[in-house]
Amino acid sequence: MDRNADAPWSKFDPEAYVDVNYRTPLDVDLLILRAMRDHFSRCFGGTVPQSVQGVDVGAGANMYPALAMLPWCEKIVLLEYAQPNVEYLERQTAEGGLDSIWDAFWKVLRENPAYHDVDPAARVADIVRVERRNLFDLDGQQRYDLGTMFFVADSMSECPEEFRRGVRCFLNTLSPGAPFAAAFMKESVGYQVGDQHFPAYRVNEERARDSLAEFTEELEIHDLHQVVRKGHEGMLLVLGRRNSVVAVP
Numbered sequence: 001m002d003r004n005a006d007a008p009w010s011k012f013d014p015e016a017y018v019d020v021n022y023r024t025p026l027d028v029d030l031l032i033l034r035a036m037r038d039h040f041s042r043c044f045g046g047t048v049p050q051s052v053q054g055v056d057v058g059a060g061a062n063m064y065p066a067l068a069m070l071p072w073c074e075k076i077v078l079l080e081y082a083q084p085n086v087e088y089l090e091r092q093t094a095e096g097g098l099d100s101i102w103d104a105f106w107k108v109l110r111e112n113p114a115y116h117d118v119d120p121a122a123r124v125a126d127i128v129r130v131e132r133r134n135l136f137d138l139d140g141q142q143r144y145d146l147g148t149m150f151f152v153a154d155s156m157s158e159c160p161e162e163f164r165r166g167v168r169c170f171l172n173t174l175s176p177g178a179p180f181a182a183a184f185m186k187e188s189v190g191y192q193v194g195d196q197h198f199p200a201y202r203v204n205e206e207r208a209r210d211s212l213a214e215f216t217e218e219l220e221i222h223d224l225h226q227v228v229r230k231g232h233e234g235m236l237l238v239l240g241r242r243n244s245v246v247a248v249p
């Protein structure tokens with residue numbers, strides 16, 4: 001059984017990952033993006049709140065969760081462990097650094113009025129910061145008011161306990177009542193990035209719900225059946241709010 005520590009994270013190729021997954025937007029990602037956008041808008045009542053701190057846990061080479069949080073936050077932190085991904089994110093969040101491939105994703109977000117007056121490139125450079133952190137080291141000392149975790153806890157290990165621990169560590173970063181969105185590859189047997197293979201846990205809706213339900217409220221799990229590569233059976237999108245139960249690491 002391949003565990004998180006066994007994976008070749010230092011060899012992760014973000015450009016190869018972006019080319020396959022985001023260079024041409026996938027229909028399922030745009031579907032996820034619309035649902036996440038509208039969930040955040042409902043949670044905040046369409047009104048931009050004050051002093052919201054956002055976090056994307058295990059951001060990887062994916063900027064669209066951060067883009068979805070832009071209207072609501074005064075600061076967003078991208079937490080990532082793999083050094084090549086950290087460097088990719090630092091380039092994307094530098095002044096003038098946001099790649100034009102993310103324009104198609106922003107176009108979908110902008111269908112919601114909350115996004116109309118936001119300049120994504122300028123806003124990313126202004127409020128988004130990158131921190132190199134291991135998911136398992138998140139201890140709940142820093143809490144955020146809005147959070148995302150996309151294809152992380154399920155895509156780093158074959159071990160069921162590491163999956164559950166990863167979910168708990170994500171929830172540990174959120175304040176009570178914080179809206180969140182998370183996504184998992186359903187029944188994934190692992191994935192290829194460039195010439196490197198990475199492990200995955202075979203999560204399904206029941207396993208996802210079991211890992212989340214104790215620590216959440218207003219929990220919705222959407223079973224999306226689109227298959228984007230060999231070795232999985234679709235995607236799960238989770239939308240909800242954090243409750244006040246302490247998630248033990």
